[in-house]
Amino acid sequence: MDPSKLHTHPEVARILERRRFLKNAAAGTLLVALGGGTYVVAAADDPRAKTQRPDGRPRLPPGQRIIDALKPMGGDPGDPSPASFKLHVHGEVENPVTLDFAKLLALPQTDLTCDVHCVTGWSMFDATWRGVQLAELAKLVRVRSTARYVIFEAANSYTSNVRLSEALAPGVLVAHQHGGKPLSRPHGPPARALVPDLYFWKSAKWLTGIRFSARDRPGYWETRGYHNHADPWKEERYG
Amino acid sequence: MADKPRGRRFSWRGLVRVVHGDLGHVAVGLTFVYALSGLAVNHIADWDPNFRNHEEVHELGGPLAGNDEGIAQTVLARLAIRDTPQEVYRAADDQLDVVFERRTLHVTPSTGRVVDEGQEPRFLLRMANWLHLNRGKKAWTYVADTYAVGLLVLAVSGVLMLPGRRGLLGRGGLWLLVGVLVPVLYVHFSGGP
Numbered sequence: 250m251d252p253s254k255l256h257t258h259p260e261v262a263r264i265l266e267r268r269r270f271l272k273n274a275a276a277g278t279l280l281v282a283l284g285g286g287t288y289v290v291a292a293a294d295d296p297r298a299k300t301q302r303p304d305g306r307p308r309l310p311p312g313q314r315i316i317d318a319l320k321p322m323g324g325d326p327g328d329p330s331p332a333s334f335k336l337h338v339h340g341e342v343e344n345p346v347t348l349d350f351a352k353l354l355a356l357p358q359t360d361l362t363c364d365v366h367c368v369t370g371w372s373m374f375d376a377t378w379r380g381v382q383l384a385e386l387a388k389l390v391r392v393r394s395t396a397r398y399v400i401f402e403a404a405n406s407y408t409s410n411v412r413l414s415e416a417l418a419p420g421v422l423v424a425h426q427h428g429g430k431p432l433s434r435p436h437g438p439p440a441r442a443l444v445p446d447l448y449f450w451k452s453a454k455w456l457t458g459i460r461f462s463a464r465d466r467p468g469y470w471e472t473r474g475y476h477n478h479a480d481p482w483k484e485e486r487y488g
Numbered sequence: 489m490a491d492k493p494r495g496r497r498f499s500w501r502g503l504v505r506v507v508h509g510d511l512g513h514v515a516v517g518l519t520f521v522y523a524l525s526g527l528a529v530n531h532i533a534d535w536d537p538n539f540r541n542h543e544e545v546h547e548l549g550g551p552l553a554g555n556d557e558g559i560a561q562t563v564l565a566r567l568a569i570r571d572t573p574q575e576v577y578r579a580a581d582d583q584l585d586v587v588f589e590r591r592t593l594h595v596t597p598s599t600g601r602v603v604d605e606g607q608e609p610r611f612l613l614r615m616a617n618w619l620h621l622n623r624g625k626k627a628w629t630y631v632a633d634t635y636a637v638g639l640l641v642l643a644v645s646g647v648l649m650l651p652g653r654r655g656l657l658g659r660g661g662l663w664l665l666v667g668v669l670v671p672v673l674y675v676h677f678s679g680g681p
Contacts, residue, residue, distance in 0.1 A: 321536040323617070329592060331585050332577040354580045431585070431594040433605040435541050438592070439579075 297374055308364065310481035313372040319427065320371060321435030327404020327455025331439040336423065340400070340460035343391035350439050353423065356381045356389075363420055363445040365452070366481040378443055380424035384417045386459060395463045401442045401451070402458030408468035409451045410477070411444055413461070420445045423456060448479040448486070501649075508645040511638050518635050525616035538614040539607035548600035559597055560586045567593075567602065 298309040309315060328334075331350040339345040348356075359382050366372045383399065392413075399416035401409045415421070424443040425432060432438035437454020444451045450470045471477050476485035528537035548566050552559045560576040563569075563586060575587045586593040591606030619628055652660045 321539070321541055323536065323538055325618075330575055330577070330587050331579050332575045332587070350577070350579050354583070430545075430603045430605075431583070431592075433541070433543055433603075434590075434592070434607045435536060435539065439585075 306482050308374070309372055310366055311484055312486075313366055313370055313481065316371045316373055319365070319373055319376065319436060320367065320369075322367065322369070322449070324407065324437075324454055325405035326434065327437070327457070329434055329438040329455075334439045336440065336456060337402070337458040337460075338386050338390045339458065340462050341393040341396035342461050343393065344389070346390055350425075353381060353425065353440060357385055359385075359419075359422060361420060361422060361443075361445075363443075365443075365445055365449050368448040368450060368475065368479070368486050372481075377428055378422055378424045379426035380422035380440070380443065382419060383421045383423065383442075383459070384419065386423065387417060387461070390461070392461050396461040398462045398465050400460040400462050400466050400468070401453035401456060402460060403437070403441075403453040404455035404457060406469075407453055407455075408466065409442070409453045410462075410466055410468050410471060411447065411451055412478075415447070416444070418446070423459070446480075448476075448481055450475065451479055504645045504648050508642060508649060511642055511645075515635070515638055515642055518638075521616050521619075522635075525613065525619070528613055528617060536607075537610065537617055539609055541605075541607045543603065543605040546602040546604060548602060550600050552595065552597045552600050556584055559584055559595060563593060563595055563602055567604070569593075 295315045298307075298315060300308045302308050334350040334353075336348045336353060337345070338348070358379055361378045361380075362375050363378070364372060364374045365376050397413050399411045399413055401411070403409075411421075420443075422443040423440050425438075425440045427433075427436060432441060437456065440456050441454040442452045442456055442459075453468075465477070467477055471488065474488055476488050478485050525537075531537075546567060548563070552562055554562065556576050556578050560573060564573075571588055571591075573586045573588055575585075577585045577587065579585060582596055582598050584595040584597055586595060588606070590608060591604070594603040594605070595601075647656070647660065647664070650660070652658045655661070656664065
């Protein structure tokens with residue numbers, strides 16, 4: 250039909266308008282779907298995904314895709330104030346201590362580049378961190394031989410549990426910088442735990458305490474159906 | 489002789505319709521909130537459903553001299569920030585933090601570098617997500633449980649109200665089976681827990 254005559258046939262005009270809308274909507278949906286697919290395929294094609302760690306494990310754990318920056322993963326925010334920060338290191342120890350932020354920064358600092366893996370399926374390679382090794386804090390408080398677990402205590406009663414042997418690994422930090430900058434608000438300032446070789450929920454944000462414990466105490470997510478150990482290479486996502 | 493007024497006879501069908509209708513409207517309201525929040529939380533790895541985050545780096549060009557308060561005032565003036573900070577804290581020789589309620593300026597006095605970061609809550613979504621994840625008071629568990637039971641009542645009363653010609657032996661039964669099969673097949677093919 251001649252478009253100039255459409256105004257004399259409003260019914261036809263309405264039908265054509267509807268068809269145009271449906272066509273555009275379908276094209277838009279297809280574009281978004283294909284776009285998402287391209288994103289997934291591109292992530293899977295990243296050559297870094299095929300490399301190996303020094304310990305022989307693949308650098309990218311199964312079921313993960315590589316992203317370029319840490320995602321803010323929510324959680325009830327704690328107090329970001331460095332002046333109010335207090336870190337209680339206690340439990341099965343000879344010498345419990347409470348550190349303010351300046352004291353934490355006065356301890357020997359470790360700069361670390363590592364990969365982190367989130368249970369939701371993303372991994373960030375070569376994330377840079379600065380902080381104090383948990384092993385350094387363990388030395389400071391003189392951990393008793395009865396201790397078997399470390400419980401990270403954080404704002405709003407969030408906790409996560411890690412085996413002592415894994416918590417004392419050189420890559421486990423109380424981190425206060427990421428990417429060369431102090432932790433930004435989504436990432437649990439002023440200090441958070443960093444346990445690179447376990448799913449990232451173990452790395453409690455807005456850290457308030459570190460408890461050395463003789464018994465295991467499953468934490469916030471562990472008591473809500475997530476795995477108690479959380480090894481990304483064994484895909485220990487759910488309990 | 490006048491007719492005796494006839495009382496309305498009790499009808500199970502009528503009761504089911506009223507319960508289904510009233511409960512249905514309550515459920516619609518709750519479903520809007522839960523569904524939107526559920527979509528937001530399901531895709532938490534793709535965006536932050538609770539906050540809008542921002543981060544900028546400012547180079548103020550050279551060292552900043554003075555005491556902590558003086559440096560903080562200089563930074564605020566240079567960045568045209570009029571808010572009053574909650575605290576000014578020197579964490580280390582070369583790290584001064586100027587903290588506001590939703591924003592922090594991390595100042596490196598020796599270089600004049602300022603990392604300006606903060607976040608603003610997405611008001612409605614943040615509240616909905618907070619409820620969805622049941623991070624609020626435990627009392628919300630009772631509301632959530634009631635909602636779940638309400639959905640069960642709606643489902644059962646819906647089946648009773650619209651049984652179709654052959655009831656659950658007909659097309660309705662097939663669709664019901666499809667509904668049950670979706671999670672069952674998902675668990676089966678995903679390997680389960």
